[in-house]
Amino acid sequence: MQTVIIGSGNVAFHLAKAFVLNKIPLTQIFGRNEKELNKISTELNIPYSTENLNEADLYIICVSDNSVEDISGIITEKDCLVAHTSGSLPKEILMGKYRKSSFYPLQTFSKSKAMDYSKIPFFIEAENEQDRKILFNIASQISKNVMESTYEKRKYIHLTAVFACNFVNHLFARAKEISDSQEIPFDYFLPLIDETVQKIYEIDPKSAQTGPAVRNDKRVLELHEQLLNGESLEIYKTMNLSIKKMYHLP
Amino acid sequence: MQTVIIGSGNVAFHLAKAFVLNKIPLTQIFGRNEKELNKISTELNIPYSTENLNEADLYIICVSDNSVEDISGIITEKDCLVAHTSGSLPKEILMGKYRKSSFYPLQTFSKSKAMDYSKIPFFIEAENEQDRKILFNIASQISKNVMESTYEKRKYIHLTAVFACNFVNHLFARAKEISDSQEIPFDYFLPLIDETVQKIYEIDPKSAQTGPAVRNDKRVLELHEQLLNGESLEIYKTMNLSIKKMYHLP
Numbered sequence: 001m002q003t004v005i006i007g008s009g010n011v012a013f014h015l016a017k018a019f020v021l022n023k024i025p026l027t028q029i030f031g032r033n034e035k036e037l038n039k040i041s042t043e044l045n046i047p048y049s050t051e052n053l054n055e056a057d058l059y060i061i062c063v064s065d066n067s068v069e070d071i072s073g074i075i076t077e078k079d080c081l082v083a084h085t086s087g088s089l090p091k092e093i094l095m096g097k098y099r100k101s102s103f104y105p106l107q108t109f110s111k112s113k114a115m116d117y118s119k120i121p122f123f124i125e126a127e128n129e130q131d132r133k134i135l136f137n138i139a140s141q142i143s144k145n146v147m148e149s150t151y152e153k154r155k156y157i158h159l160t161a162v163f164a165c166n167f168v169n170h171l172f173a174r175a176k177e178i179s180d181s182q183e184i185p186f187d188y189f190l191p192l193i194d195e196t197v198q199k200i201y202e203i204d205p206k207s208a209q210t211g212p213a214v215r216n217d218k219r220v221l222e223l224h225e226q227l228l229n230g231e232s233l234e235i236y237k238t239m240n241l242s243i244k245k246m247y248h249l250p
Numbered sequence: 251m252q253t254v255i256i257g258s259g260n261v262a263f264h265l266a267k268a269f270v271l272n273k274i275p276l277t278q279i280f281g282r283n284e285k286e287l288n289k290i291s292t293e294l295n296i297p298y299s300t301e302n303l304n305e306a307d308l309y310i311i312c313v314s315d316n317s318v319e320d321i322s323g324i325i326t327e328k329d330c331l332v333a334h335t336s337g338s339l340p341k342e343i344l345m346g347k348y349r350k351s352s353f354y355p356l357q358t359f360s361k362s363k364a365m366d367y368s369k370i371p372f373f374i375e376a377e378n379e380q381d382r383k384i385l386f387n388i389a390s391q392i393s394k395n396v397m398e399s400t401y402e403k404r405k406y407i408h409l410t411a412v413f414a415c416n417f418v419n420h421l422f423a424r425a426k427e428i429s430d431s432q433e434i435p436f437d438y439f440l441p442l443i444d445e446t447v448q449k450i451y452e453i454d455p456k457s458a459q460t461g462p463a464v465r466n467d468k469r470v471l472e473l474h475e476q477l478l479n480g481e482s483l484e485i486y487k488t489m490n491l492s493i494k495k496m497y498h499l500p
Contacts, residue, residue, distance in 0.1 A: 010460075064465060064467070065462075065465075065467055065469065065470055066467060066469070088462070088469075088470045088473055088474075106438060106439070106441075106442055107441065107442055107445060108442060108445055108446055108449070108460050108461075109460070110449060110453060110458055110460070112452070112453065113448075113449055113452055113453060115445060119441040119444075120441060121438045121441065145438070145441075147438075153432055153434065155473065155477060156428060156429065156431070156432040156434060156477065157429070157432075157434055157438070158470075158474075159428055159474050159477055159478070160425045160426075160428045160429040160434065160436075160439060161425075161439060161442055162461050162462065162463075162474065162486075163421050163422075163424055163425035163428065163482075163485075163486075164421065164422060164425040164439045164442060164443050164446075165439075165442050165443065165445075165446045165460075165461070166459070166460060166461030166462075166463065166464075166493075167421050167461075167485070167489045168418050168421050168422075168443070168446055169446055169449070169450070169455050169458055169459055169460070169461075170455075170459060170463075170489055170492065170493050170496075171413050171414060171417050171418050171421065172413075172414055172418075172450050172455035173454075173455040173456045173459065173496065174413055174492065174496075175410045175411075175413035175414035175455075176410075176454070176455055176456070178406060178409055178410045178413065179406065179407070179410040181406070182403055182406040182407075184403065184406060184407055184410065186410075188356060188371045188395070188397075188407070189356070189410060189411060189414045189415075190450075190451065191356075191357065191369040191370060191371065191395075192356055192357055192358060192411055192414060192415050193414050193415065193418070193447055193450075194369075194447065195357060195358055195365060195415075196358055196414075196415045196418055196419055197443055197444065197447050198363075198365075199358070199360060199363055199419070200419070200422050200440075200443070201440065202362070202363055203360060203362065203363060204423075204426070205419050205420075205422035205423040205425075205426055206423045206426070208360055208419055209416070209419055209420060209423065210260075210358050210359070210360070210415075210416060210419070211412055211415070211416030211417075211419075212315075212338070212412065212416075213412075213416065213420075214416075215314060215315075215316075217314070217315055217316060219315065219316070219338075220315055220338045220408075223338055223405065224338075224408075224409050224412065227405060227406065227409055228409070230495075231491065231492035231495050231496070232413075232492075234488050234491070234492065235413075235417070235488055235489065235492055236412075236413075238484050238485055238488040239417045239420055239485065241481065241484070242420065242424065242481035242482075242484065242485055243416075243420050245480075245481050246420075246423065246424075246481070
């Protein structure tokens, strides 16, 4: 089977790398950013092009949500399967006469960070059983965690991931801003962060909640508000109010 | 040296356990909650009392911030060292004629969860060099990470921990609420959460940010807002605004 990856960002790079590591043939990486494509191509030894899209049986589109629709139009073949990798788009966004599908890896990708692909959950949606099998077969060579998912469900998976990953990372960024301001090394907080995550492998996060808000410790809450300003203060208030509501505190 | 731990909550239990595991003598656990004290006493084989506080050289008060001041008054000895374990109280909150100090373990404790004490940073403050040495000596038997810290700094350490731990856990709880509502197993998100944390060991969290907000993907942001309500919607808006400001997005 001839497979082409379209895109040159983090998802394209890591998916291409997962293909190469698992010896799944990949005939081309296609995209607009020649500099990035060249880097990926050199590292993974896969041909690339910015102009001539190869004919293929499967195209996997790994571009930002905003560009999926546009770029999907460049595939003029009809007898092929096209998948996008977005958590927040229906497969019908794809603009062509080919078979449409979704191939969604639930993970956060940074180019500079090596990762274990075998643990990444893949969520698959296709028009028919045969296409589903094609995508399941590929995903199963990369990961142990492959599931079917409708668009309705995928939206919520993505939304959950935004809370559990994107927002969590932003809290780390705001936390580091606070510790940096006092010249406290952020490394001190890594064991605490590790433990916070380890806990939820064993305890429901709702039961694992600690801190001044769930203790309803008004003195500390006021003290902290005095130390904060700007966006961090807004986050502090919003999170505390949400904790208050979740635990029905007075 | 005779040491007594005062309290029967998560911190008291884990600190007592760390003492026992590292063969640091502990003569008594003292507190109000007989049921909890009895459990700790049985598990760790340390005498407990709810009425007669032993004479000791060192008392470590492990109670909630609200109760530190009150309970510190029960120590009537003068020639002893008393430490509290709060991140948000000055050592002067302690009400007695003894030497006052702070012995602050930066960690999140749940009774039901075993943990590696050797990685917990301890922050110490004392009135004089000798007391500092006593507390350093004890903390160093438990952990490799023992540092001095003033109250001014400790307040910010605690505040950073609230963002990096308490609020992160609350995001997990809200994320699970969303995935539960769609019958999506929360376990699917654990590899993503692990990766989110692993990343910040290698990349500054500000540089590691991914997701629709930092991409300024208005379609997804609007879609997500439609899926949310109540406190989770408030968190969603506040976090996105904060991301927008941090990255100077239009």
